[in-house]
Amino acid sequence: MRPLPDIRNVDVSGQRVIIRADLNVPMAGGRVTDRTRIARFAPTVRALTDRGASVVILTHLGRPEGEKNPVYSTQPLAGVLSEELGQEVRFVPDCVGQLAEWNTGHLAEGEVVLLENLRFYPGEIANDRNFALRLSVHGDLYVNDAFSCAHRAHASTQAIAGLMPAYAGPSLMAEVEALKGALESPERPVAALVGGSKVSTKIDVLTNLTSKVDTLIIGGGMANTFLAALGHPMGSSLYEPDAAKVARDIMARAAARGCEIILPSDVVVAAAFAAHADNCVVPADAIPNDRMALDVGPETTARIIAAISRARTLLWNGPLGAFELEPFGAATFAVARAAAERSMAGRLVSIAGGGDTVAALNGAGVTEGFSYVSTAGGAFLEWIEGKALPGIEILTRNSTSTRVA
Numbered sequence: 417m418r419p420l421p422d423i424r425n426v427d428v429s430g431q432r433v434i435i436r437a438d439l440n441v442p443m444a445g446g447r448v449t450d451r452t453r454i455a456r457f458a459p460t461v462r463a464l465t466d467r468g469a470s471v472v473i474l475t476h477l478g479r480p481e482g483e484k485n486p487v488y489s490t491q492p493l494a495g496v497l498s499e500e501l502g503q504e505v506r507f508v509p510d511c512v513g514q515l516a517e518w519n520t521g522h523l524a525e526g527e528v529v530l531l532e533n534l535r536f537y538p539g540e541i542a543n544d545r546n547f548a549l550r551l552s553v554h555g556d557l558y559v560n561d562a563f564s565c566a567h568r569a570h571a572s573t574q575a576i577a578g579l580m581p582a583y584a585g586p587s588l589m590a591e592v593e594a595l596k597g598a599l600e601s602p603e604r605p606v607a608a609l610v611g612g613s614k615v616s617t618k619i620d621v622l623t624n625l626t627s628k629v630d631t632l633i634i635g636g637g638m639a640n641t642f643l644a645a646l647g648h649p650m651g652s653s654l655y656e657p658d659a660a661k662v663a664r665d666i667m668a669r670a671a672a673r674g675c676e677i678i679l680p681s682d683v684v685v686a687a688a689f690a691a692h693a694d695n696c697v698v699p700a701d702a703i704p705n706d707r708m709a710l711d712v713g714p715e716t717t718a719r720i721i722a723a724i725s726r727a728r729t730l731l732w733n734g735p736l737g738a739f740e741l742e743p744f745g746a747a748t749f750a751v752a753r754a755a756a757e758r759s760m761a762g763r764l765v766s767i768a769g770g771g772d773t774v775a776a777l778n779g780a781g782v783t784e785g786f787s788y789v790s791t792a793g794g795a796f797l798e799w800i801e802g803k804a805l806p807g808i809e810i811l812t813r814n815s816t817s818t819r820v821a
């Protein structure tokens with residue numbers, strides 16, 4: 417990979433710097449429930465304001481599908497970022513157009529503004545050049561500090577970087593360096609644990625992982641999709657019916673390549689997606705019609721812990737269950753504790769990533785026990801897979817980046 421143009425080598429004094437951050441943090445009831453991504457990003461802003469720049473922050477939050485939806489407003493993030501920075505971060509209730517331009521056009525040195533959710537506009541995900549142009553007028557330089565969005569070719573991660581001097585931010589660079597170091601020649605056997613709910617955007621990654629890892633442990637909504645592909649009834653569980661063929665192909669490839677796949681043999685089912693919902697443990701092939709699988713069961717948890725104790729490297733993205741709802745975090749927390757213990761005993765290199773995955777490790781109180789914790793989930797998986805990430809590729813290709821240095 418060609419070297420990334422580093423914003424730390426640029427004189428930013430008096431410049432308006434646009435930063436693409438990933439402040440897509442877990443939320444509940446309009447409040448931030450895990451601030452890891454915000455806390456990791458704050459030093460990037462501070463380093464720029466200390467050097468005389470004003471800062472315009474771009475981020476998405478959730479998947480509002482191109483429509484303005486107050487549930488996904490970035491406004492609550494401004495307060496949390498202000499606390500982390502120890503400085504006011506002004507929220508601007510749009511990311512393009514007159515109001516946004518007026519705000520970003522009148523920034524004093526050292527001032528910081530956070531714009532409204534980029535994904536309120538369809539042009540963001542469409543990687544639309546015109547939308548990127550409308551974003552680019554907010555500043556003189558562009559910085560991408562969102563490693564966890566680097567797998568997305570969106571207007572704010574790719575198109576904009578072709579329109580103005582573009583640099584990598586310090587936390588993006590730190591993530592790349594850390595993952596390169598940890599994954600260049602991982603100690604074998606390597607186990608990957610993939611769970612969570614973003615089945616359709618992550619399932620394809622598993623195909624290539626079967627040739628990179630020795631054991632593939634599948635949990636969460638991802639596991640439900642595999643169980644459904646095996647023909648098991650899924651009741652009202654979250655799963656992706658359209659991915660059945662891909663799931664079957666992955667299982668066939670894994671068998672051909674000698675990659676062991678671990679799927680749940682028992683699951684915790686509940687009547688509703690709610691904390692303390694009426695629940696019980698059933699075999700994974702016997703989910704009742706009116707129940708949903710919200711966690712893997714105790715037998716599966718023990719099998720996963722045993723598989724991790726045979727591994728020398730663990731790569732983990734996506735919780736095993738709906739961990740944010742009591743008691744459906746039991747498997748995730750037990751596995752997290754077991755992995756952290758082995759890591760601290762020097763028997764395992766444990767690398768985990770993802771917005772909710774990090775929140776789950778924080779919930780289990782074991783983040784410090786992991787060898788490395790990335791903010792990235794999908795991007796982390798694609799990095800392991802060996803794919804070029806568009807948000808990083810464009811920075812290395814962009815010749816305009818040297819103009820201001």
Ligand SMILES: Nc1ncnc2c1ncn2[C@@H]1O[C@H](COP(=O)(O)OP(=O)(O)OP(=O)(O)O)[C@@H](O)[C@H]1O
Binds near residue numbers: 710711
């Ligand atoms: N069995 C399940 N049914 C429904 N939701 C589940 C289940 N298991 C896990 N989840 C949900 O998965 C979500 C997290 O998945 P996700 O793929 O977003 O992980 P992540 O670590 O945040 O990765 P990324 O950073 O890529 O988003 C949690 O909100 C959790 O409730």
Ligand SMILES: O=C(O)[C@H](O)COP(=O)(O)O
Binds near residue numbers: 438478479793
């Ligand atoms: O949480 C993530 O992985 C990033 O913020 C990307 O979110 P997305 O999967 O909705 O693009």
